[in-house]
Amino acid sequence: MTTERPYGTWESPISADLIAGHRIRLVDLCIDGKDLYWSESRPVEKGRYAIVKRSENGDHETMIPAPYNARDRIHEYGGAAFAVFDGVIYFTNYADQRVYRTTAGNTPEPLTTIDDVRHGDFALDRQRSRLIAVREDTLDGGSEPKNSIAAIALSGDGAGESRILIEGADFYSNPRVSPDGDRLLWLEWHHPNMPWDETELWTGRFDDAGEIVDRTRIAGTEKESIFQPEWSPEGDVYFVSDRTGWWNLYRRAGSEDTNLTPEDVEYGAPGWNLGASTYAVDTDGTLLVRTASNGVDALILLDPKTGERTPITLPSTEIARVVACNGMALAIVASPREANTVVSLDLATRQVAILRHSIDIDIDRDYLSVPGAITYPTSDNQVAHGFFYPPQNRDFTAPAGELPPLIVESHGGPTGSTSTGLEINIQFWTSRGFAVLDVNYRGSTGYGRAYRDALDGTWGVYDVDDCVYGARYLADEGLVDPDRLLIHGWSASGYTTLAALTFRDDFRAGASNYGISDLEAMVLDTHKFESRYLDDLVAPYPEQKSVYDERSPIQHIDMLSSPLILLQGLEDKVVPPNQAEMMFEAVDRKGIPVAMLLFEGEQHGFRQSQNIKRALEAELYFYGKVLGFEPAGEIEAVEIRNLG
Numbered sequence: 001m002t003t004e005r006p007y008g009t010w011e012s013p014i015s016a017d018l019i020a021g022h023r024i025r026l027v028d029l030c031i032d033g034k035d036l037y038w039s040e041s042r043p044v045e046k047g048r049y050a051i052v053k054r055s056e057n058g059d060h061e062t063m064i065p066a067p068y069n070a071r072d073r074i075h076e077y078g079g080a081a082f083a084v085f086d087g088v089i090y091f092t093n094y095a096d097q098r099v100y101r102t103t104a105g106n107t108p109e110p111l112t113t114i115d116d117v118r119h120g121d122f123a124l125d126r127q128r129s130r131l132i133a134v135r136e137d138t139l140d141g142g143s144e145p146k147n148s149i150a151a152i153a154l155s156g157d158g159a160g161e162s163r164i165l166i167e168g169a170d171f172y173s174n175p176r177v178s179p180d181g182d183r184l185l186w187l188e189w190h191h192p193n194m195p196w197d198e199t200e201l202w203t204g205r206f207d208d209a210g211e212i213v214d215r216t217r218i219a220g221t222e223k224e225s226i227f228q229p230e231w232s233p234e235g236d237v238y239f240v241s242d243r244t245g246w247w248n249l250y251r252r253a254g255s256e257d258t259n260l261t262p263e264d265v266e267y268g269a270p271g272w273n274l275g276a277s278t279y280a281v282d283t284d285g286t287l288l289v290r291t292a293s294n295g296v297d298a299l300i301l302l303d304p305k306t307g308e309r310t311p312i313t314l315p316s317t318e319i320a321r322v323v324a325c326n327g328m329a330l331a332i333v334a335s336p337r338e339a340n341t342v343v344s345l346d347l348a349t350r351q352v353a354i355l356r357h358s359i360d361i362d363i364d365r366d367y368l369s370v371p372g373a374i375t376y377p378t379s380d381n382q383v384a385h386g387f388f389y390p391p392q393n394r395d396f397t398a399p400a401g402e403l404p405p406l407i408v409e410s411h412g413g414p415t416g417s418t419s420t421g422l423e424i425n426i427q428f429w430t431s432r433g434f435a436v437l438d439v440n441y442r443g444s445t446g447y448g449r450a451y452r453d454a455l456d457g458t459w460g461v462y463d464v465d466d467c468v469y470g471a472r473y474l475a476d477e478g479l480v481d482p483d484r485l486l487i488h489g490w491s492a493s494g495y496t497t498l499a500a501l502t503f504r505d506d507f508r509a510g511a512s513n514y515g516i517s518d519l520e521a522m523v524l525d526t527h528k529f530e531s532r533y534l535d536d537l538v539a540p541y542p543e544q545k546s547v548y549d550e551r552s553p554i555q556h557i558d559m560l561s562s563p564l565i566l567l568q569g570l571e572d573k574v575v576p577p578n579q580a581e582m583m584f585e586a587v588d589r590k591g592i593p594v595a596m597l598l599f600e601g602e603q604h605g606f607r608q609s610q611n612i613k614r615a616l617e618a619e620l621y622f623y624g625k626v627l628g629f630e631p632a633g634e635i636e637a638v639e640i641r642n643l644g
Contacts (some may be wrong), residue, residue, distance in 0.1 A: 002397045007404040007433035007481075008624070010396040011632040013367060014431045019424050020613035023359050026332050026340050028275055031083035031325040032236040037063075038330070038342050038356060039070050039082060047607025051082055051089060054344075054355055055106070061104070066401035068108055069094035069211050072120035072274075074136045074147075075171070075529035076573055076604070080275025083122035083131075090131060092119055099131075099152060111160045112152060114139075114163040119152065119162065121173060121274040128210045129154045134172050134274060135162060144528040149175050149186055165212050166204070171195070171529070173274055178231050182206060185229045185237060192532030195271035196415055196445070196452065199226045201239055215473045218252060225449075227268035228277055232304070233285045240268035240278070243450045249279060249289060249305055262302060266292040269320075270415045270445050280324035282347060288312075288329050290319045292446045295373060295385060296420055299331070301347065312345065314352065317420040332354075334421020348397065359424060365415035366394035368422070369430035371438065376473040382442065382454070384466035387418060388474065389426055389436040398433065405627060406474060408467045408500075408507070410439040414459060414537070417446045428616060432631070441466035441496075443537075459537035460503075460519075463496045468506050484508055484627055488619065489515060491575060491604065495553075498583065502553040502560045509563040509593075509626045511619045514575045516606060517583040518555070519548040525576050557586040563593035565622040565638070567615045569602030588641050595622055595640045 025041035027049060034056040039049050049071040051063040064070060072081040072092035075236040082091035090101050093108070096115045102108040112119065119133040128151070135150040149166040153159050166172065169188035173195070176185040182205060189199040200220030204212035219239055220226045227240040227247060237252040246270030248261045261267050267289060269278050287302040297319040299312040316333035323330050329345040340358040345351070371387035378384040391404045398404065407429055411418050418438040426436050440446070441463040443455025455462055467487060475482035487510040489497040494515015501510045516522050523541050524536055539547040549555050564587055568580035580596060587594040597618055599611045606612050617635045624631045625640060 002395055004399055005396050005433075006437065006629060007391060007398045007402060008627065008629045009432040009632055010391075010393045010431065011426070012393060012431035014363060014424065014427050015633070016428070016613040016616040018361065019428060019616060022361050023339070024423060025607075026342055026356065026358050028080055028082060029321045029323045029330040029332065030082065030084050031323055031328060031330060032087065033326070034328075035087075036083070036328070036330055036344055036355065037082075037084050037089075040356065040358075041071075041607055043609035043612055046601070047464060048179050049081065050095070051091060052356070060356075063089055063104065064091065064100075064102060064108055067095070071102070072118050073097060074118045074120045074134055075272075076527045076586045077273050077529070078120060079273030080121040083124070085124045090122055099133075111154075112162055113160050114162075114283075117162060121175060123175050123177045125151065125181065125206075125210075128206070129156070129240040130183065130210075132165070132175045132177060133162075134175065135164065143342060144531065147528075148173050149184075153405065157296040165210075166215075166307070169200075170196060173271060174229055176229060176231055178235055179233055179347060180235060183235075184212060185231065187226060187229060192535040194415065194530075194536075195227070195531055196225050198223055199271075201229050201237075203237070219250075219257070225268070225426065227271060227280065230279075232281060233283065236267050238279070238287075238304075242268065242449045247449075249287075249302075258288075260307065261291075262287075264448060266446050266448070270413065271415070272413070275321070278320075279321050280322045280329060283326050284326040284327070286324075286347060288322055288324050288345075288347065290322055290331075294385070295440060312350065314343070316491050334419065336369055336420060337365055337422055339422040339424060360424075361620045363424075363427075363562075365396070367431050368392060368427055369436075371420070374470075374473075376470055378442070378469040379462070384442060384470060385440040385447065386466075386470050387420065387438045387440075388479070389430050389438070390431045390479070391430050391435055393431045393433065396433065403478070403481035403484075404433055404435045405486060405623075406437060406471060406480035407441060408437045408471050408485065410441055410463065410467060410489055410493040410496055411424070411444070412489075412493050414443050414463060414492040414496070415445060415452065425616070432620070434486075435474070437470050437474060439463075439465075439470050449625065453513065456536045457539065459534070460495070460499045463493075463502045464504060467496060467500055468504050469507055486510060486623060487609045489513065491515065492586045494575070495519075498553040498564075499551065501562045501564060502556050505561065509564055509565075509623060511565045511567065511622065512580070512583070513567045513570060513606075513615065514572055514580070515566075516575055517553050517579050519552045520545065521554075521579060521582075523548070525578075527573055529583065530574070554582055554586060556585050557590055560587065560590070560592065563622070563626045563640075565594070565619060565640075566596040567606075568596070569599050569604065569606065569611075569616065570599075571602060572604045574604040589640045593626065593640050593643045595638050597638070 030037040100108040301310040369392035384434040494512040
């Protein structure tokens with residue numbers, strides 16, 4: 001039997017404690033022989049990235065003890081921080097960014113010798129007993145880190161030495177050694193491009209001294225994004241290119257490129273992290289490929305010679321980090337009712353096994369809101385996409401005639417996409433009586449290059465429009481309360497939140513998690529990887545500084561009239577804390593209800609359990625005060641200035 005209670009006040013088993021203490025983040029995957037590996041970030045261990053092995057007999061073992069933390073900081077977002085070859089684990093340790101190696105039951109030993117020289121995205125050069133890796137360092141004293149591809153000697157007198165093989169471009173990724181050990185593939189790109197804007201695929205040959213010679217660019221032209229190059233067993237090259245307007249999968253044999261997937265479907269992804277993979281080449285040459293269409297993923301086996309496709313049945317709508325070796329594959333999958341999960345797939349039998357859930361407790365499905373995909377009209381006679389989550393809790397109903405408050409959220413990036421997997425943070429809200437709209441605004445991936453490029457020059461305009469129009473659409477459809485529209489976001493979507501609250505008057509309140517308030521400050525005080533990102537999204541700087549001022553919420557506090565809560569990590573190098581602090585002080589001076597929580601030891605995103613819990617509950621408390629309802633349960637109070 002259900003209890004009648006107003007929206008927003010429902011009791012829910014999906015608590016902040018559950019989210020903070022029972023959820024991990026699944027990161028990188030690796031196969032070595034018959035052993036399967038993944039890394040996972042554990043909030044109860046202050047966000048430490050542990051490496052876990054699943055042996056052939058099914059046993060799970062944590063391979064590196066605390067405080068070792070397998071996380072690199074290349075491009076600040078890191079990725080591909082560990083690899084396993086012949087039972088030896090190599091990983092970058094977060095504290096000193098040195099590469100360590102270890103085997104089962106042994107204490108990790110440092111391999112590289114200099115602190116803060118970052119390495120990741122490892123490949124094994126067997127012939128020369130060394131690792132090939134992306135490297136990032138500041139040893140030359142330049143104004144920004146230097147990126148390169150380096151070789152790390154594994155034995156001999158020079159063991160541990162990191163020697164640069166390739167340099168000159170602003171960024172590198174995906175070094176891959178050919179099956180015969182004679183050649184190397186890699187991606188490189190230059191300012192002001194991001195990897196989804198314009199990248200180049202290069203190959204070179206190892207000479208007798210192990211240097212790279214005969215360097216040749218084999219793909220990548222103006223306005224072409226190349227993603228995830230791999231070798232075939234025969235020495236041909238696979239890569240993903242958006243030269244048709246969609247990220248399709250190609251095979252290069254000799255000097256001929258063949259599009260293996262000539263359709264309006266995405267086979268790539270934005271390269272925010274090293275090691276991103278949407279397909280894998282098995283040892284026998286079979287391709288295991290993730291497809292993405294209208295925000296929903298699927299998995300197929302693709303015979304590169306015949307073009308024959310075999311669908312793989314998975315109860316999943318989101319698939320990432322695809323790897324394969326010796327007839328076995330790994331991937332991270334999710335669905336609206338299942339959070340991120342590491343699964344293995346026997347490519348011969350199609351048998352799927354669950355190896356690790358990101359949430360280690362069962363949640364009754366009657367508490368879970370299942371999203372529906374929506375497409376709705378937006379500004380300039382275009383359309384935007386999103387997923388709508390209605391309130392859902394088996395124990396409660398709302399009074400007759402009451403419409404739920406709506407929280408509009410959007411993904412970070414801004415180049416990226418919303419998840420179709422179980423987002424437990426969204427369920428935290430829907431199970432309490434909120435509706436949620438998760439927006440894939442123009443600029444999102446998964447809908448082709450034209451949709452992705454629509455945000456060029458319009459960030460702070462189109463993303464805001466798509467959030468506003470989405471909220472209005474749901475209100476006009478009678479699905480949400482038009483007087484209780486809220487918006488929250490993180491990082492780039494935190495900027496969208498601040499811009500929506502400043503330049504529009506549709507939202508009653510909002511929450512910005514490490515969001516950008518000053519675009520100029522972002523350009524002047526961010527890390528190398530994103531230092532030219534806004535050239536396309538906003539305008540070239542400093543030539544068009546006026547556009548930055550025009551779109552920066554901090555410059556237009558006089559237009560902001562909605563309550564705001566800011567949540568920020570104090571060690572954030574992507575969006576520095578002064579962004580939140582400036583916004584807080586300006587809103588406070590104006591006399592608008594405002595709150596701010598600063599978290600020690602947190603970078604770009606909250607990883608420590610106590611901070612995850614506090615941030616969630618603080619936002620709920622804030623909305624309760626602003627909208628005039630009392631949330632269920634005991635929640636620590638938040639100091640709200642100017643509340644009256």
